[in-house]
Amino acid sequence: MKIAIIGGVAAGTSAAAKASRENKEAEIVIFEKGKDISYAGCGLPYYISGVIKERNRVVINTPEEFSLKYNVKLMIGHRVQEIIPAKKMLKYKTSNSDKTAIYQYDKLIIATGARPVVPSFPGIELENILALRSLSDADKIKKIVEKDELKKVTIVGAGLIGLEMVESFKRLGLEVTVIEKMTQVLPGFSKGMARIVAEHLVNMDVTLILNDGVKEFKGDKKVRKINTIRGGELSTDLVLLSVGIKPNTELVENIDIKLGNSGAINANEKMETSIPDIYAAGDCAESRDLITGKSVWVPLGSTANKQGRVAGGNAVGGNYKHKGILKTGITKIFEITAARTGLSTVEAEKEGYNIMTKTIKAKNHAAYYPNSESVYIKGIFDIDSGRILGAEVIGKSGVDKRIDILSTAIYSELRVEDLFQLDLAYAPSFSTPKDPVAILGMVAENIG
Amino acid sequence: MKIAIIGGVAAGTSAAAKASRENKEAEIVIFEKGKDISYAGCGLPYYISGVIKERNRVVINTPEEFSLKYNVKLMIGHRVQEIIPAKKMLKYKTSNSDKTAIYQYDKLIIATGARPVVPSFPGIELENILALRSLSDADKIKKIVEKDELKKVTIVGAGLIGLEMVESFKRLGLEVTVIEKMTQVLPGFSKGMARIVAEHLVNMDVTLILNDGVKEFKGDKKVRKINTIRGGELSTDLVLLSVGIKPNTELVENIDIKLGNSGAINANEKMETSIPDIYAAGDCAESRDLITGKSVWVPLGSTANKQGRVAGGNAVGGNYKHKGILKTGITKIFEITAARTGLSTVEAEKEGYNIMTKTIKAKNHAAYYPNSESVYIKGIFDIDSGRILGAEVIGKSGVDKRIDILSTAIYSELRVEDLFQLDLAYAPSFSTPKDPVAILGMVAENIG
Numbered sequence: 001m002k003i004a005i006i007g008g009v010a011a012g013t014s015a016a017a018k019a020s021r022e023n024k025e026a027e028i029v030i031f032e033k034g035k036d037i038s039y040a041g042c043g044l045p046y047y048i049s050g051v052i053k054e055r056n057r058v059v060i061n062t063p064e065e066f067s068l069k070y071n072v073k074l075m076i077g078h079r080v081q082e083i084i085p086a087k088k089m090l091k092y093k094t095s096n097s098d099k100t101a102i103y104q105y106d107k108l109i110i111a112t113g114a115r116p117v118v119p120s121f122p123g124i125e126l127e128n129i130l131a132l133r134s135l136s137d138a139d140k141i142k143k144i145v146e147k148d149e150l151k152k153v154t155i156v157g158a159g160l161i162g163l164e165m166v167e168s169f170k171r172l173g174l175e176v177t178v179i180e181k182m183t184q185v186l187p188g189f190s191k192g193m194a195r196i197v198a199e200h201l202v203n204m205d206v207t208l209i210l211n212d213g214v215k216e217f218k219g220d221k222k223v224r225k226i227n228t229i230r231g232g233e234l235s236t237d238l239v240l241l242s243v244g245i246k247p248n249t250e251l252v253e254n255i256d257i258k259l260g261n262s263g264a265i266n267a268n269e270k271m272e273t274s275i276p277d278i279y280a281a282g283d284c285a286e287s288r289d290l291i292t293g294k295s296v297w298v299p300l301g302s303t304a305n306k307q308g309r310v311a312g313g314n315a316v317g318g319n320y321k322h323k324g325i326l327k328t329g330i331t332k333i334f335e336i337t338a339a340r341t342g343l344s345t346v347e348a349e350k351e352g353y354n355i356m357t358k359t360i361k362a363k364n365h366a367a368y369y370p371n372s373e374s375v376y377i378k379g380i381f382d383i384d385s386g387r388i389l390g391a392e393v394i395g396k397s398g399v400d401k402r403i404d405i406l407s408t409a410i411y412s413e414l415r416v417e418d419l420f421q422l423d424l425a426y427a428p429s430f431s432t433p434k435d436p437v438a439i440l441g442m443v444a445e446n447i448g
Numbered sequence: 449m450k451i452a453i454i455g456g457v458a459a460g461t462s463a464a465a466k467a468s469r470e471n472k473e474a475e476i477v478i479f480e481k482g483k484d485i486s487y488a489g490c491g492l493p494y495y496i497s498g499v500i501k502e503r504n505r506v507v508i509n510t511p512e513e514f515s516l517k518y519n520v521k522l523m524i525g526h527r528v529q530e531i532i533p534a535k536k537m538l539k540y541k542t543s544n545s546d547k548t549a550i551y552q553y554d555k556l557i558i559a560t561g562a563r564p565v566v567p568s569f570p571g572i573e574l575e576n577i578l579a580l581r582s583l584s585d586a587d588k589i590k591k592i593v594e595k596d597e598l599k600k601v602t603i604v605g606a607g608l609i610g611l612e613m614v615e616s617f618k619r620l621g622l623e624v625t626v627i628e629k630m631t632q633v634l635p636g637f638s639k640g641m642a643r644i645v646a647e648h649l650v651n652m653d654v655t656l657i658l659n660d661g662v663k664e665f666k667g668d669k670k671v672r673k674i675n676t677i678r679g680g681e682l683s684t685d686l687v688l689l690s691v692g693i694k695p696n697t698e699l700v701e702n703i704d705i706k707l708g709n710s711g712a713i714n715a716n717e718k719m720e721t722s723i724p725d726i727y728a729a730g731d732c733a734e735s736r737d738l739i740t741g742k743s744v745w746v747p748l749g750s751t752a753n754k755q756g757r758v759a760g761g762n763a764v765g766g767n768y769k770h771k772g773i774l775k776t777g778i779t780k781i782f783e784i785t786a787a788r789t790g791l792s793t794v795e796a797e798k799e800g801y802n803i804m805t806k807t808i809k810a811k812n813h814a815a816y817y818p819n820s821e822s823v824y825i826k827g828i829f830d831i832d833s834g835r836i837l838g839a840e841v842i843g844k845s846g847v848d849k850r851i852d853i854l855s856t857a858i859y860s861e862l863r864v865e866d867l868f869q870l871d872l873a874y875a876p877s878f879s880t881p882k883d884p885v886a887i888l889g890m891v892a893e894n895i896g
């Protein structure tokens with residue numbers, strides 16, 4: 001049995017590892033056009049900032065290590081050019097020559113990932129305008145930071161990655177400006193919660209420009225200035241583009257595979273695409289929203305890992321499922337952590353739910369125990385069924401715990417009155433006798 | 449309407465606060481035999497150790513503060529002597545005299561709490577042998593530590609509180625010995641997990657004696673020696689008894705109220721006892737085990753708070769419920785945190801479940817991000833239904849999060865295959881792409 005996997009980062013290597021564990025005889029081949037595999041995409045901001053000191057720490061497995069661990073053939077630097085499903089055939093370009101070669105597969109896993117959106121602003125071709133996606137992107141940014149005498153950096157886009165990079169650049173001693181077209185940071189969050197993060201950014205000496213965008217980049221060879229849509233002018237030595245990503249689907253453009261509304265590949269919970277024996281996994285694939293049941297594209301590392309594993313297990317004859325996602329996300333920005341799960345208010349309303357939202361502020365642990373901090377939780381509830389539809393949590397400590405409790409509660413289709421009933425662990429250094437999640441439930445039940 | 453509450457700590461004050469918020473006209477009276485109300489019982493080890501510096505920090509509300517916040521009459525130092533349900537009457541002794549007075553109630557909430565078990569060892573009457581339960585117990589211990597020239601302290605019993613006090617006494621510079629009759633510390637945990645805690649104690653320079661107990665205390669006025677059952681002799685300057693607690697049910701001994709097997713008061717999910725218009729809440733009352741449906745006695749501060757709130761709300765005509773407990777508990781011992789929820793293996797087997805247990809070791813967050821630590825999770829699963837019955841988590845960081853995810857999962861009756869599907873928040877500083885909880889699920893599903 002021959003398993004071909006296109007792409008060797010999170011989903012691709014998870015798929016290969018799982019397939020090789022389940023079937024020792026299968027020939028498993030990863031085609032990776034880049035030179036790195038299996039690196040920790042989510043760790044790159046910390047590698048750039050120096051929080052993670054050594055490059056090899058963000059490389060989960062080098063090709064050599066991966067080959068030692070798993071019975072997988074790595075075709076590093078080999079770019080697949082064409083998929084021919086009718087013949088179960090791949091055409092690929094070898095790394096050292098322009099020769100095209102052919103690989104015959106029994107099962108194919110597409111794990112081509114996603115890439116940054118690069119808007120066609122005038123001046124976009126100037127040097128020192130970069131996006132962060134791959135390890136080599138991180139290498140480039142790190143090199144510029146080390147070699148150029150940078151003073152000012154501008155981050156275009158205030159999403160999760162953009163804001164993580166704020167901290168990275170500040171740690172490197174740079175002056176940081178964030179410019180965001182929307183009227184708030186963290187577009188996935190509600191305005192009130194995002195405001196807490198925005199205030200924190202400003203307090204950390206970041207220049208924050210909301211409701212404005214890039215009109216043009218200017219400079220000689222290197223970018224030096226940004227003219228904004230609303231007429232502003234910013235001087236800058238480096239620009240990080242963080243305005244979104246799009247799925248890498250070029251390889252499937254000319255084959256009759258079902259894509260979702262997002263443009264990413266549609267796959268069922270077994271990660272099977274519409275073409276027999278072809279699976280898709282990771283950032284190039286959609287997932288099922290566990291609340292609405294709809295196919296959505298929310299590329300995240302945790303999902304990619306799971307989908308890869310499921311695709312790999314199924315490719316060698318297993319019966320694995322990835323039921324779906326709640327779009328749970330978390331980011332740390334200096335001392336503040338912001339997390340979300342489930343539907344946002346906007347999404348819930350669009351889905352036709354009759355919603356109620358409640359926001360509470362509580363202590364992450366007993367106020368009398370040292371270092372207690374406030375945590376804000378917003379819950380979004382369906383008035384008709386009482387079901388918890390979504391949540392946002394922001395604070396300095398204990399945010400990850402509360403979002404995971406709420407994510408588990410939403411997965412389990414719990415209702416507002418269940419939050420008070422949860423038997424969460426209490427000791428003064430971990431929580432309050434009534435945990436903030438229970439308090440959210442009490443307030444939402446309107447039992448005061 | 450007249451609401452009488454006997455006991456003014458966690459459950460009593462929660463009940464009073466809730467009742468007074470729900471009914472502004474009701475006369476609400478708390479009878480508290482001691483001199484303190486509303487203190488943080490779980491904070492006392494930290495008050496003794498000096499982690500919490502000021503006494504008033506562990507007093508959530510002084511009587512004066514409580515009276516200002518709520519329309520509640522506080523009868524501090526007034527001991528109820530008799531409950532006469534047929535007449536809806538309490539007899540109580542006033543604080544300043546030997547006079548007995550009478551209070552006529554419409555609804556009564558019994559929140560008399562629990563007290564330490566004091567075994568009848570020879571020499572038990574010696575000075576410097578104490579238990580820790582109330583704020584005044586803590587005051588006494590603190591005073592001895594400050595005045596006497598202590599060197600050695602012995603803790604009898606290696607349960608949650610006993611081990612919390614190990615850290616407190618070590619912080620105070622004392623030599624600490626723990627003696628435990630069982631063959632392991634933390635009797636609620638499985639042997640393998642408890643061993644990790646035991647090793648940590650020994651590494652922190654604690655003398656740990658398992659499988660032995662106190663035979664006799666010796667000393668002049670003050671305790672100086674312990675003779676053990678197995679013939680050992682320990683010198684000691686202070687003994688902390690931590691061998692369990694028992695419910696304070698003297699007041700109901702002569703009335704026809706239903707008690708549970710534990711001896712604590714039986715109450716339904718509305719906290720109603722078998723006698724109309726009498727509620728019970730907190731450490732004197734049993735709870736429903738959410739898995740077995742049986743009435744159990746597991747007194748904990750978080751449960752007391754919830755039960756008090758439910759009893760108080762219902763006493764003034766509301767319709768509140770406390771559905772039950774999973775016996776979730778957590779304790780921090782130096783750098784290690786140990787937590788449990790649901791049924792233990794012993795309990796699950798006793799209930800007739802056909803169980804499977806799996807223990808995993810994983811990183812609390814991405815290994816490449818600074819300060820990652822190992823976390824051990826043991827899951828107990830029902831083979832027939834796949835349901836998660838219980839869990840234990842031990843580690844240096846992220847333990848509280850995993851036990852709360854698992855507690856929420858058990859509450860929700862999730863099954864082994866759900867753990868992989870949970871959409872938990874991932875960023876390198878908070879978790880791994882597959883959270884330890886997901887890894888437990890994968891291993892338990894035997895999908896490797």
